[in-house]
Amino acid sequence: MASVTIQDIKKAFGSVPILHGVSIDIQDGEFVILVGPSGCGKSTLLRMVAGLENITGGEIRIGPRVVNNVPPKERDIAMVFQNYALYPHMTVADNMAFSLRLKGTAKEEIATKVKRAAEILNLTPLLARYPRQLSGGQRQRVAMGRAIVRDPQVFLFDEPLSNLDAKLRVSMRAEIKALHQRLKTTTVYVTHDQIEAMTMADKIVVMHDGVIEQVGAPLELYDRPANLFVAGFIGSPAMNLLDGYIEGTDFAFGDHKLPLGPKPSALPGRPVIYGIRPEHIQIAQDGAPAEIIVIEPTGAETQVVAKLGSTQITCVFRERLQLRPGEIIHVKPDPAHVHLFDKITERRLA
Structure with missing residues (x-):
């Protein structure tokens, strides 16, 4: 596990600025959610932490190490995507083990890690199935299992529940929160759904037009919004x-x-x-x-x-x-x- 420090991060696509000097301190083991409307820059910021987007200005540290120019595979992070990104020709077990095989991990260690992750996520009966034989919630758990087996310093979630129906989103919220309580791994989670943010986060970062409007615990933002945007965005129905x-x-x-x-x-x-x-x-x-x-x-x-x-x-x-x-x-x-x-x-x- 490790802390994540985002210091004065700027991002521009050509001459169009997207992020305007964003700074966030994420403590070791903390569950932090970046929330805001579409286009506010939250997913871009997450991809910069993952190493999937270049940084225009500023500095990102994972633990004590500056990772601005470190390739994604060397950052010791695991990312869960919105669209699951499972290999359709591989079983659940093979999907979860794939990244470990690429690293040349011993077969016995791979089997142990896959078994442990499957037990945590209740996937043991499904290990021999293919993604097409799974429900949306099961596929999402497989994507999470693939991240868990890597035993990373930081988990990154990019709107992982957007493709699920309303009832399944509620149950998956509880599963992700329970998973964090069990593993205590530093987690950065992106969503546009403020209900997800309120129910899951230790700390919420509210973003709007590439800047941070307020950072705080869920009830702190609900009870004492810093400005009109946060007041109108946090809470359902709105203030x-x-x-x-x-x-x-x-x-x-x-x-x-x-x-x-x-x-x-x-x-x-x-x-x-x-x-x-x-x-x-x-x-x-x-x-x-x-x-x-x-x-x-x-x-x-x-x-x-x-x-x-x-x-x-x-x-x-x-x-x-x-x-x-x-x-x-x-x-x-x-x-x-x-x-x-x-x-x-x-x-x-x-």
């Missing part, structure tokens, strides 16, 4: 964001006023963006009137899209409420969970 200004101890927008915390940090009259998560809105007689547009029952909770003034908001209620589209409800945000952002800089206000 409600309202455009208005401070008026006394309230937030005013349109003809409505919403409560703030006991000590609003912004000056009276200052234009701000008011953020409140859907689960922190409740129905109250003294709340603001909102017209229901859509009701989405999910079983454990009910999501309600409503129109508050000219703005659409989403509310999440745990109760089984008898509501109908077109009905007026009175909603009140919990002032203890209000987020305020500067309208110009989009940074969080303390």
Whole structure:
């Protein structure tokens, strides 16, 4: 195992800059997820760590060693790809053993490592099968097994669950997290799915347009987003964001006023963006009137899209409420969970 240090990394394709001086410290044994929308540079950064993309500027270290010019096969990393990349003419056992055979590893050692990885991933009954005889989740486990047998210092995952159906993604998330807890190998994982990031990571790196917006533990990013982008990206359903200004101890927008915390940090009259998560809105007689547009029952909770003034908001209620589209409800945000952002800089206000 080893730490990974990414220091002031820049990447450009011709005259088009993709990464603008990215720096991340990944501790030995840490599970770090790079998350962000398509085109933010997260997969490019992962491929640079793997040695599959050249570095325009900056430095990458795996352990104490600078690996900028080290070939991929000499970096002691193992990568799991989105499309599995299994050899169709080889059995599961042969796919997992292939990289060890290329290195000239002894047959007995190969057999031992393949057996161990198969036991960890529950692949033992499938070792004689070919990839075409496996489900998507089984193929993904074989790809992970091929990485495990190499016993690398660092695991790299490039959106490994994107091709799986929703139910299988949930179970595979748990398997990957359990695998990390068992092996304790440093892991860098790329995804655009913030639910994957929230449920699996020790530390999340939120990227946008080639820069890092915020780094922190999942709940830290959820509870204290550093700016509007992180606030809107982390959380499902997304945080409600309202455009208005401070008026006394309230937030005013349109003809409505919403409560703030006991000590609003912004000056009276200052234009701000008011953020409140859907689960922190409740129905109250003294709340603001909102017209229901859509009701989405999910079983454990009910999501309600409503129109508050000219703005659409989403509310999440745990109760089984008898509501109908077109009905007026009175909603009140919990002032203890209000987020305020500067309208110009989009940074969080303390």
